[in-house]
Amino acid sequence: MNQDMRRKSFVVGVAVAGLFVGAIAGFFAAHRMMSDMPGTESSGEMKGHGMEGMGNVKETPMEGNKPMRDMELMPGMSDDPAGAVAVPAVARQLIGVRSAPAVHATLEEEIRTVGTVGYDERGFTQVTLKTAGWVRKVFVDSIGRPVRKGEPLFIFYSPDLMATQDEYLLALKTRTQLAESPLDEVRTNADALVASARERLRLWDVTDSQIAALEHRGKAEPVLTIYAPSSGIVMKRDALPGxxxxxG
Structure with missing residues (x-):
């Protein structure tokens, strides 16, 4: 039995030794193949030549006497922070990427569409007459013409308006005659008659300056000039000479 065990031990020992010898032979064979490959250098040669293709390499002392290699970045490598997107110049040209400095500005966009141009009816002003008559002369002779407030529009003749002017002049004359009356009621009625005739002229769009001119003239004017009540653009014109x- 002891002889059989010695034989097994010998066989196991020979097998282990064979594996060990095979491992050493394989290591040297691989090392020789790597040395024979073109462009491959040993560690000593790489240290002497500075690892071509990886940039300049230098050794920096570290704790524990272990050197750390500081390498300059290879061409094409980026030192941008994590998450940044780098687009090569050729790719930017192909996809049409343009860059510009960030500035504060107003964004504008041109929009082309169709629509209808209208007017704000809240700003409309109509010039109407309070009595019948004839148009003598027109100063604003076209639609679309701009006018300013107080600008003359047309000259109007009205027999009724002329009669009202005569009534006002008569009321003024009567008040002057009754100014020396001893009766207060008579003077008060004369003042009321003048005020009533003046108010009738105002209702017919006769201005205060025109009434003052009538008082100064002392004679009724057969025609009346109508002025623009506000500034704007003439949108409609019905007044024609004659x-x-x-x-209304």
Whole structure:
């Protein structure tokens, strides 16, 4: 039995020794193959030549006398922070990427569409007459013409307006005659008659300056000049020279 065990031990020992010898032979064979490959250098040669293709390499002392190699970045490598996107110049040209400095500016966009141009009806002003008559002369002779407030529009003749002017002049004359009356009621009625005739002229769009001119002149004017009540653009024109117009 002892002889059989010695034989098994010998066989196991020979097998282990064979594996060990095979491992050493394989290591040297691999090392020889790597040395014979073109462009491959030993560690000593790489240290002497500075690892071509990886940039300049230098050794920096570290704790524990272990050197650390500081390498300059290879061409094409980026030192951008994590998450940054780097697009090569050729790719930017192909996809049409353009860059510009970030600035504060107002964003504008041109929009082309169709629509209808209208007017704000809240700003409309109509010039109407309070009595019938005839248009003598027109100063604003075209639609679309701009006018300013107080600018003359047309000259209007009205027999009724002329009669009202005569009534006002008569009321003024009567008040002057009754100014020396001893009766207060008579003087008060004369003042009321003048105020009533003046108010009638104002209702017919006769301005205060025109009433003052009538008082100074002392004679009724057969025609009346109508002025623009506000500034704007003429959108419609019905007044024509010689045309008979009615109130409204």
């Amino acid at each position: 045309k008979y117009v009615e109130p």
